Amino acid sequence: MPDPILEARALTKRFPGVVALKDVNFDLLPGEIHALCGENGAGKSTLIKLLGGIYPCGSYEGELRVDEKTAAFCSIRDAESAGIAVITQEFALVDELSVAENIFLGRAPRRGFRVDWLTMHRRAAELLRDFGLDISPEAPIRTLGIGQKQLVEIVRAMDKKSRILVLDEPTAALTEQEVEVLLTHLRRLRAQGTTCIYISHKLDEVFAIADRITVLRDGASVTTLAVKDATIPLVIKHMVGREITDLFPRKSVAASVSEQAAEPILSVRSLSVAPAKGKAAFLKDITFDLRAGEVLGFGGLMGAGRTELLMHLFGAWGHRLGGKVTLRGQPYARPCPGESIRRGLVLASEDRRRYGLILEQEIGFNLSLSSLREFTRLGGRIDAPAEQVRNQQFFESLRVKAPGQHVRAGTLSGGNQQKVVLGKALMTGPTVVMLDEPTRGIDVGAKLEVYELINRLTAEGKAVILVSSELPELMGMSDRVLMLHEGAIGGEFTRAEFTQERLLAAAMGHASAA
Amino acid sequence: MKLKALLKTFSMPLALAGIWLFFIWKLDHDAIFGDGQGGFGRFVFLGPRNLTHLMVEFSIIGTLALGMFMILLTGQIDLSVGSGAGLIGGIAAVLIFEHQWGAAPALLTAFGVAMVLWTLMGTLIVTQRMPSFIITLGGLLIFKGLFWRVINNATVPVSRGDEENLYSRITTYYLPANVGLLLIGVIVLVSGILLWRTRAARAASGLTTGSVARPVAQFIGIAGVSYVIVSVCNHFHGLPITLLILSCTAVTVYFLTKHTPFGRYLYAIGGNEEAAVLSGISVNRVLVGAYVLMGAATALTGFMTTAYQGSSSTTVGDLMELDAIAACVIGGTALKGGRGTVWGVLFGTLIMTSLLNGMTLMAVEPHNKFMARGFVLALAVWLDIRLSRP
Numbered sequence: 001m002p003d004p005i006l007e008a009r010a011l012t013k014r015f016p017g018v019v020a021l022k023d024v025n026f027d028l029l030p031g032e033i034h035a036l037c038g039e040n041g042a043g044k045s046t047l048i049k050l051l052g053g054i055y056p057c058g059s060y061e062g063e064l065r066v067d068e069k070t071a072a073f074c075s076i077r078d079a080e081s082a083g084i085a086v087i088t089q090e091f092a093l094v095d096e097l098s099v100a101e102n103i104f105l106g107r108a109p110r111r112g113f114r115v116d117w118l119t120m121h122r123r124a125a126e127l128l129r130d131f132g133l134d135i136s137p138e139a140p141i142r143t144l145g146i147g148q149k150q151l152v153e154i155v156r157a158m159d160k161k162s163r164i165l166v167l168d169e170p171t172a173a174l175t176e177q178e179v180e181v182l183l184t185h186l187r188r189l190r191a192q193g194t195t196c197i198y199i200s201h202k203l204d205e206v207f208a209i210a211d212r213i214t215v216l217r218d219g220a221s222v223t224t225l226a227v228k229d230a231t232i233p234l235v236i237k238h239m240v241g242r243e244i245t246d247l248f249p250r251k252s253v254a255a256s257v258s259e260q261a262a263e264p265i266l267s268v269r270s271l272s273v274a275p276a277k278g279k280a281a282f283l284k285d286i287t288f289d290l291r292a293g294e295v296l297g298f299g300g301l302m303g304a305g306r307t308e309l310l311m312h313l314f315g316a317w318g319h320r321l322g323g324k325v326t327l328r329g330q331p332y333a334r335p336c337p338g339e340s341i342r343r344g345l346v347l348a349s350e351d352r353r354r355y356g357l358i359l360e361q362e363i364g365f366n367l368s369l370s371s372l373r374e375f376t377r378l379g380g381r382i383d384a385p386a387e388q389v390r391n392q393q394f395f396e397s398l399r400v401k402a403p404g405q406h407v408r409a410g411t412l413s414g415g416n417q418q419k420v421v422l423g424k425a426l427m428t429g430p431t432v433v434m435l436d437e438p439t440r441g442i443d444v445g446a447k448l449e450v451y452e453l454i455n456r457l458t459a460e461g462k463a464v465i466l467v468s469s470e471l472p473e474l475m476g477m478s479d480r481v482l483m484l485h486e487g488a489i490g491g492e493f494t495r496a497e498f499t500q501e502r503l504l505a506a507a508m509g510h511a512s513a514a
Numbered sequence: 515m516k517l518k519a520l521l522k523t524f525s526m527p528l529a530l531a532g533i534w535l536f537f538i539w540k541l542d543h544d545a546i547f548g549d550g551q552g553g554f555g556r557f558v559f560l561g562p563r564n565l566t567h568l569m570v571e572f573s574i575i576g577t578l579a580l581g582m583f584m585i586l587l588t589g590q591i592d593l594s595v596g597s598g599a600g601l602i603g604g605i606a607a608v609l610i611f612e613h614q615w616g617a618a619p620a621l622l623t624a625f626g627v628a629m630v631l632w633t634l635m636g637t638l639i640v641t642q643r644m645p646s647f648i649i650t651l652g653g654l655l656i657f658k659g660l661f662w663r664v665i666n667n668a669t670v671p672v673s674r675g676d677e678e679n680l681y682s683r684i685t686t687y688y689l690p691a692n693v694g695l696l697l698i699g700v701i702v703l704v705s706g707i708l709l710w711r712t713r714a715a716r717a718a719s720g721l722t723t724g725s726v727a728r729p730v731a732q733f734i735g736i737a738g739v740s741y742v743i744v745s746v747c748n749h750f751h752g753l754p755i756t757l758l759i760l761s762c763t764a765v766t767v768y769f770l771t772k773h774t775p776f777g778r779y780l781y782a783i784g785g786n787e788e789a790a791v792l793s794g795i796s797v798n799r800v801l802v803g804a805y806v807l808m809g810a811a812t813a814l815t816g817f818m819t820t821a822y823q824g825s826s827s828t829t830v831g832d833l834m835e836l837d838a839i840a841a842c843v844i845g846g847t848a849l850k851g852g853r854g855t856v857w858g859v860l861f862g863t864l865i866m867t868s869l870l871n872g873m874t875l876m877a878v879e880p881h882n883k884f885m886a887r888g889f890v891l892a893l894a895v896w897l898d899i900r901l902s903r904p
Contacts, residue, residue, distance in 0.1 A: 341794040
């Protein structure tokens, strides 16, 4: 076996309150394509940010070795000069500049003080030709498709004499043909001696291209397998391999309530939604029912369309191409947030700093923001005492930890901000509560309070839609789970059918694999 | 740290006091340290005549700044209000002087034109998703052109011959001393009742009411300031109408921003527009509403400033939009939206107008006046940033 070109030894990376990587070991042999697999939040992104110098040396523990020598990357530039190029989903390309300018960004050939345009375009054309790409070096990047942009990034990385190419979810937004083109290029680069780290949720692709697979789980490296000895179910098993504790105090009331309420509160029939008018459908043929007292979980991988589905039902995303939504017996064809709230459908968004709160304002201002109608008296005046009393009720019942409701929302911790977002949604008196990643980034104690709140809501006969990336949470708190896969429903499971393997397989589009 | 917080709270009154002391020192030195002859009338800056003029100038810019305040709260901007004020004032003057309209219908018609124009601009901004900076910059130029066309590049008096009408009286009529005192008495009484009722309502809801000293101090403050203003004005001709217009505007804007959902939504949109949308706020409707109110404030300002000059001419309203924005910013309104108070805007306006008024009395040359205004604006924002830093 040849000596590894890159080695990670006992890498540990901590963030305040979270250990993102725990004692990760990993080696990369020259000329191989090595896949990294793991669930959302398993630590893949953290690992490659470490390799790429985005998290500089000193911010983590453990050792990174390149060519048998300790490597201390203090910046992206250090990693680049060691021959590592990281290509992420957010391209490091400037949309308004040409292909050639992007390839030579920051290192344009010069003649004196001037940019030597002639040389630049000639060399760019040569590089593109060598790659077999039919792209004009003078075309602006914004006119290129996503697949072509990806290839331009690879061309740039190769011209920088990169020996290790790190691709993070390179095919997430590509069409099947584009994926095929990319894989062909990668195979050719491998034949020429380039080493590649390949991160993908799509196990088919991984098995089609990789030589070895390293599985990460909860920030730790679980195992490294040679592809020829592995199977998809085996990889999924390694990715999951975790026990569910009774951290999730779900008390189901669905059985008793749903008997009375045979009519679903919310019913969605073959819903198709595009990101905007004139675009192709992103959510495809989604059908489900939601009944009073039920927690319906939505799972899926990053970009499967969970957030988009919730935002669309609420009226804040997308252009409906077809399908029917019925809310409390009434058809609901043209949703908008104000109308949704009036009809009793609320959403607590996943990104609370961006979508949830007015950070500069007080807790009380945020709590009552969606319910001001309730306090408005003659002449449009807000009844301030009544408002404050109501705010205080929610402030106390949600146990927001702050000296009082006059504290600015921006100064609260994540868990307490989440409680304020939930309080704002609940004060409107909803019947359907949609929670998008309600426990992301909050500590265990606050999580438990959120779970108890979910139980309280369903006990009151409300229905809850829960989106979560954490399978244990999804399985622990839902009465029923729908897994989304690439904008469509990949599988539906009742509580008795829950296993992590099944759910994950459905999320990856391998409903039959497990 | 504590000193810093204190400085921040009182930075505006301190700045205002500094400016006033400077002008008093420069202009009223003789009146204070002289032989004592001539009494109040000898004061140049502090004299009743000048203070009344200062109040008129304050009212004109203040009304515009209060309209601008609501626009800035949402994170938008309106650059068209200066030439808009000229246009609206000009339309009313032309209707009266050249078309022999009565003053009341002329003013109402011009007001209606303002509402239409600003509704249109607001609608363009929200439906076409064009930046307000660009739309209102276009408005600035278009209104300027329209204005010059309407008045035919001439000077159009606000009334025919020497007769007085409603339009000219906006700045020439003063409330008689007794009426002024009576009005102030009613205002003080009403504010006392409101203060007391607010407290009672809080107590009835079981909320803490805090020390009784606070409302009492507020009441004494309101009564004292009102009395000083009315007696100063009564030493000249009486309370100017413009001050009443400003007061009504200020009370309306205060009520809207502080006590209605509309006001909350202004702050919410400026603080985080995406979150405001997801909170169920009809952002577009609120924004158009803010522009309509801006149109109303512009019309009122246009009438006052045209009447103050006695006629409409091509320079009326020049750079007024910048004075209004500067007054808001000096008063602590954030240009990115979500932060600011009516009190701050009034203080900012008072600082701006005191500075202009004093410099005019000192016969400072126009070029130096411009530069002084610029430096004060930069200084105020610099101070605000320094003092806001933790």
